Amino acid sequence: MKMIVCVKQVPDPQASSTGTKVDVAAKRVIVPHGTPPVMSPYDESALEAALKIKDVHGGHVTVMSVGKNLARPVLRKALASGADELILLEDNTFDQLDSYATASILAAAIREIGTFDLILCGRQAADTDAGQVGSGLAELLHIPCVTVACGIELGEEKVNVTRIVSDGYEVIEVMLPALVTVSSEIGELRYPKLKDLQAAQKMPIVVRNAGQLGIDVASLMKLNLVSLSPPQHRNVQCCMISAETPEIAGEHLALTMRGAGLI
């Protein structure tokens, strides 16, 4: 079982959003100082899905990441968690990429590898919220894609994927090779042991740049970012209801809501 997991490095999305600012002129989001880079959370779940399959059926897990100035410690965590190989697709031009360019770079690197059975992506990256690279990569590689998996079960040359839909869930059987995008319900990434973290420091990392991959980013970009602005927040002043006891506060809340015509 040869698996490839696509992992994006993002600023920690759980960091406080109050300190997050938008630099309108530079068209960039500025995260609070000291916000660490992390693996995008759904990508961690995608890696966990691969490792769960490896636990039961064995196999080889390659992690791939596209970007500029990728933080080695963040991505080495993938090795420490049980991935076998880390390939960084790193170049100064791999910055502010759109979904088409990202998927094309991943596709180029995957074609270099040649054979694989299953590619796993996160359902969407925490910075772009685009939700496209997985589906797009599958199209570029001419393989089937199943999105937003909450369960994956390996069968004979196929996988059964459980996915949530608006009124319940469905199970889809897909022939391998295939691509599956993963949702958080698969589970959080296992916590690496200290000795695995140490061992991962010594594992080799493969780095490929644009030239080696035969990629010209400018010719791949299909979206222009025209502007970036801060979100419009509800402009409200919260009316705090306090009382001698929490029980009375609860009653007062109901009464206040009635008074304001909410119920």
Added chain:
Amino acid sequence: MNSYNGIMVYVEFGENGLLPITRQLLGCGRKIADELGEPLSAVIVGSKGIEEGSDAAQLGADTVYIVEHELLRQYRTETYVAALEQLVRQQRPTALLMGQTYVGRDLAPSLAFRLETIAVLDCIALEIDHASRVLLLTKPVCGGNAVATFTSMYYPQIITIRDKAMLPMEPSFGKNAHVVHFAVSLEPRSFKTRLIKKVKEEGEGLRLEEAAVIISGGRGIGGAEGFRQLHETAAILHAAVGGSRPACDNRGVAPNRQIGITGKIVSPDLYIAVGISGSIQQMSGCGQAKRIVAINKDPDAPIFKYADFGVVGDWKKVFPSFSAKLKELVS
């Protein structure tokens, strides 16, 4: 200019006919089409009998395409992409609008890459730049911490639009569209996926999409036991029950009751958040609610920045008396 022409709307049905988002897409599609001086079409994909739904024809489209095939009985990425690819390659619309639904978010990116164009998902605004006549596509990014506006020179543009971001088409429009049956050829052997099971799991009570009032529980509620109380109160208020992602992960509520940027995006009249911290990812899915009420034990919880009314306290103590009082007031 390009050789693309027309705005096309992808029609979706629910149990009670056309989804509200489809009416909104037709409303917004009509406006954009008129501004561009281009026609508006609607496309209905399915198997035999789908024409029954073509009261979409009464909703302002100039043409309704019916794409009917045995293999299109149920939504599947592969078959629907193949069918729409054929229609879109022939019709060459400027833009194809879909809802940011479970179907739209799956279908749009695959179709876009198949057509070597680009998709933009979860748009909250759609405008035309009058000088260049290109579409300005606006969507939240970074979990809702910023709003980005994109343009593209690639056509057709595949766009999904968030529920309630646009006003619905006036039902009285009453225009009768030209109905075209578009024949597709689908080769069963070329498909690599098969639907082997579909299970309805609605969770109890009203559906999120239909409710004017939503009671939502977070990690602070714990699991299903805590949610019992929310359900009881929901019954009193004719409310639907939803939850944050941790609440769904703890199986407090069904996964399709998750509210937020990766769950369902709701905009009820009243949103009651209990034991929810108010993360940006959760709030960008419900921040459009008319009124927000929060119960949380942490006075610094971000939810209070969004709420109109709040109580700081342990929900286990606050909520029962709140619920009892509500019952008394509404009965």
